[in-house]
Amino acid sequence: MVVAAYYIMKVMDIYYYVLFASIILTWIPDIQRTIVGRILYRITEPYLGIFRRFIPAVRLGGGYMDFSPIVALFVWRVFVENGVRWLLLKALGLA
Template sequence: MAFQVIVYISNILGFYTYVLIARVLMSWVPDVERTSFGRILFKLTEPYLGIFRRFIPPLPLGGGYLDLSPIVGIFAWSFVQSGVVLVLQWLFL
């Protein structure tokens, strides 16, 4: 039973990783953010990614900017996911 709960929580956290990646890919196509799917992804990811945007400024590249905060956010999320799973395994297995 405990193993199933750990797998379930790990899958939920892993799904959010894919949501973050979809948000990054979506930012490359300007009009996708105006769709209902784009608004949902924005509402799901902006509270988390906004934390990193406060500390990591975008890098100027020619006529545009490169936002590195989603990359740092995805790496941080993977550490959080691994840590949560390890703590749950330690507690329940």
């Protein structure tokens, strides 16, 4: 069970970096039309889409700035990962 908990936390950590990469790659023009862009979009959009529905983009100058990915990363790292870690520790009898 401890090994499974370790791998669950590693997968969650990897997903955090996939989210981060997806957000960074949105700054590169035309990247979302590549195979990498489409794969990252399919992997991350179900999670990021939740935040985009509730946090509108802010108008800055001639364009818009979407702050929802920043909030999504924060929520993932602070609440989701820590919540899962706590549940795993509880299941192992360590919390």
